[in-house]
Amino acid sequence: MLLVLEQCLNGLQLGLLLFLVAAGLTLIFGIMDMVNLAHGSLYMIGAYFAATFVAWTGDFVLGAALAFGATLLVGMLLEVIAIRPLYGRDHLDHVLGTFGLVLFFNELVRIVWGPAGLRVPLPDWLNTSVQLLPGLSYPTYRIAIIVTALAVALLLYILVMRTRLGMLIRAGASNREMAGALGVNIKLLYTLVFGLGAALAGLAGLMQAPILTVQIGMGENVLILAFVIIIIGGIGSIRGAFVAAIMVGLIDTIGRAFLPDILRLVMTSRGAATVAPALSSMMIYLVMAIVLVVRPQGLFPVASK
Amino acid sequence: MTTVWFTPRNVVVAILLVFLALVPVYSALTGNAFLMTLFTRILILAMAATSLNLILGYGGMVSFGHAVYLGIGGYAIGILAHEGVGSGFIQWPLAIGASALFALGVGALSLRTRGLYFIMITLAFAQLVYYFGVGLDRYGADDGLQLYRRSQFVDPINMSNRTQFYYWCFALLVASIYLTWRIVNSRFGMVIQGSRSNDRRMQAIGFPTYRYRLVCFVIAGVMCGLAGALLANHTEFVSPAMMHWTRSGDLIVMVVLGGMASTFGPLIGAVTLLVLEETLPILIKFAATPFVGAAASRAAEYWQIVMGPLFLLVVLFARGGINGLLESLRRD
Numbered sequence: 359m360l361l362v363l364e365q366c367l368n369g370l371q372l373g374l375l376l377f378l379v380a381a382g383l384t385l386i387f388g389i390m391d392m393v394n395l396a397h398g399s400l401y402m403i404g405a406y407f408a409a410t411f412v413a414w415t416g417d418f419v420l421g422a423a424l425a426f427g428a429t430l431l432v433g434m435l436l437e438v439i440a441i442r443p444l445y446g447r448d449h450l451d452h453v454l455g456t457f458g459l460v461l462f463f464n465e466l467v468r469i470v471w472g473p474a475g476l477r478v479p480l481p482d483w484l485n486t487s488v489q490l491l492p493g494l495s496y497p498t499y500r501i502a503i504i505v506t507a508l509a510v511a512l513l514l515y516i517l518v519m520r521t522r523l524g525m526l527i528r529a530g531a532s533n534r535e536m537a538g539a540l541g542v543n544i545k546l547l548y549t550l551v552f553g554l555g556a557a558l559a560g561l562a563g564l565m566q567a568p569i570l571t572v573q574i575g576m577g578e579n580v581l582i583l584a585f586v587i588i589i590i591g592g593i594g595s596i597r598g599a600f601v602a603a604i605m606v607g608l609i610d611t612i613g614r615a616f617l618p619d620i621l622r623l624v625m626t627s628r629g630a631a632t633v634a635p636a637l638s639s640m641m642i643y644l645v646m647a648i649v650l651v652v653r654p655q656g657l658f659p660v661a662s663k
Numbered sequence: 664m665t666t667v668w669f670t671p672r673n674v675v676v677a678i679l680l681v682f683l684a685l686v687p688v689y690s691a692l693t694g695n696a697f698l699m700t701l702f703t704r705i706l707i708l709a710m711a712a713t714s715l716n717l718i719l720g721y722g723g724m725v726s727f728g729h730a731v732y733l734g735i736g737g738y739a740i741g742i743l744a745h746e747g748v749g750s751g752f753i754q755w756p757l758a759i760g761a762s763a764l765f766a767l768g769v770g771a772l773s774l775r776t777r778g779l780y781f782i783m784i785t786l787a788f789a790q791l792v793y794y795f796g797v798g799l800d801r802y803g804a805d806d807g808l809q810l811y812r813r814s815q816f817v818d819p820i821n822m823s824n825r826t827q828f829y830y831w832c833f834a835l836l837v838a839s840i841y842l843t844w845r846i847v848n849s850r851f852g853m854v855i856q857g858s859r860s861n862d863r864r865m866q867a868i869g870f871p872t873y874r875y876r877l878v879c880f881v882i883a884g885v886m887c888g889l890a891g892a893l894l895a896n897h898t899e900f901v902s903p904a905m906m907h908w909t910r911s912g913d914l915i916v917m918v919v920l921g922g923m924a925s926t927f928g929p930l931i932g933a934v935t936l937l938v939l940e941e942t943l944p945i946l947i948k949f950a951a952t953p954f955v956g957a958a959a960s961r962a963a964e965y966w967q968i969v970m971g972p973l974f975l976l977v978v979l980f981a982r983g984g985i986n987g988l989l990e991s992l993r994r995d
Contacts, residue, residue, distance in 0.1 A: 387779065393779055393782065440975060443979055444978070444979075447978075449725060449778055449779055449782060450719075450725050450915070450919070451978045451982075453725065453727060453782060453912075453915065454912075454915060454916060454919055454974055454975075454977070454978045455974065455975045455978040455979070457909075457912040457915070457916070457974060458970070458971040458972060458973065458974030458975040458978075459971060459972075459975065460909075460912075460971070461909075461967045461968075461970055461971035461974070462967070462968055462971030462972055463971075464967065465965050465967040465968040465971065466968060468965065469965055469968070578908070582786065582787065582790050582908065585783040585786060585787060586783075586787050588783075589780060589783050589784060589787065593779060593780065632800060632801060635798040635800065636794070636795045636797075636798030636799055637798075638798075639794035639795070639797070639798055640791050640794060640795055640798075643787055643788065643790065643791035643794075644791075646784075646787055647772060647788075650772055650773075650775070650776070650784065651772065654775050654776050654780070655780075
């Protein structure tokens, strides 16, 4: 039972990280009508920045903050240079153009940081565990991730729903010409939104950095998971992304942890050992397929423009 | 109206086809085996790109998971060979059948949606199969599966003979280009193209476009599955990397680079992209040597940093692809 609880927490943590990536992706799509494959690269860049800045400053929190800011800047720069000419074009153009950017970033990282993976050490105060329940201790850092991501999700909600900037963002999403005609600087708004999305992806990457090895291509799997999430949640919906991200995180983690045991109940243990790894990595795609059959527009469809 | 055959585009295509037909001759005369290996690969991937062009170029269905059929076709050959079934008469129909079945399933689901959803769903289903391949411990998982023997057919057909295999690939490529051309110019193809321009209007006229598009999707899947079977025979190796999502991206690049919705565009695109992949490192080394000296050969390793932005430039400035550029020469 405790094991189930622990896996649920792991799933929640994965889900929240995925939400940070998916939120940016869905925001950029909802507002700019833009497919950004390079979003996973920004996640990777965030992690690499974290590795560099943490080593440079010697302080984890300071390094992470610098990495967050740096990813924000890279995102805004990227928007101005490469993404802006793609607005208003076909989705196919977006896919192709940003696919080129993915190759570019992978190669750039290889040049700057080298082909070997990097490790980000945790400071001692985060490298402990907390006794949550009798018999269940959980790493402090993972709890810190959950808390930070929840806080960021809340801040994002407040930003979009309660502030003037959020109002402009929503106005830009529902009718960009009208918002522009009313004097909103759409270009600047787009750059800001893209930077925000990039920074969220970078944050997810830098928080994941101490748990995984920082390596080239680390953003690609996350990117595709984020796609699955925004399909399940409904493209353009942040609320949908939140629910779907947690769902995907839980299903993936719990599937990987318990599917072999569950399969062993219905088949031979050798058969289960063969099928389980393949099946558990397919689980979320199966969920996506089911959602598509039942609700092709996702769980929380955004009213079409 | 008379058709003008002697256009820059047609001349380029004719030269290209003659060149492709003569590669084994050149290779036999000079003993350059690498060139033939490279061009066998190019022919096979051009066939995959041709199949993608059918749905992407003519049908407007942006499938971002098309490489999955290369994997399915390849794995059908690889798994059967691994289990001791070497006959091509069993392997190839099964490869085709598996691709058709998968395309039918994915198409039935994904064609219910449009635009961005379609792109992402085809990608996600391709990833599903990719991870399934990675998880297949019995068949090499991540490391892939070695083919001990190429597909066995009856006597005059010998896949292990590299020259003969090259011409089989060439024949199948030409056949698939011809088939695509016939499909596109048939009533069926008109419905597909009409549905790309305005699906609602086609439905209003009375065409059940969903079924038409699904059949088209399956045809493209089968064609690409066949290319996968060829690819497995060519490399004598199958691995999940065959259906990695970047491979699907490469196929889209080939189609767009060559020219979407054009008969020979995918072939031109495949040749250009793959030859560029081979020559770009050499070009970079050549261009960088005067400036950085010995470090140039290291710089050449990073050729993808040029390739990526190149895609972006093609998207921004050359929407019709090479085919479009050649066509525009004609008006001058």
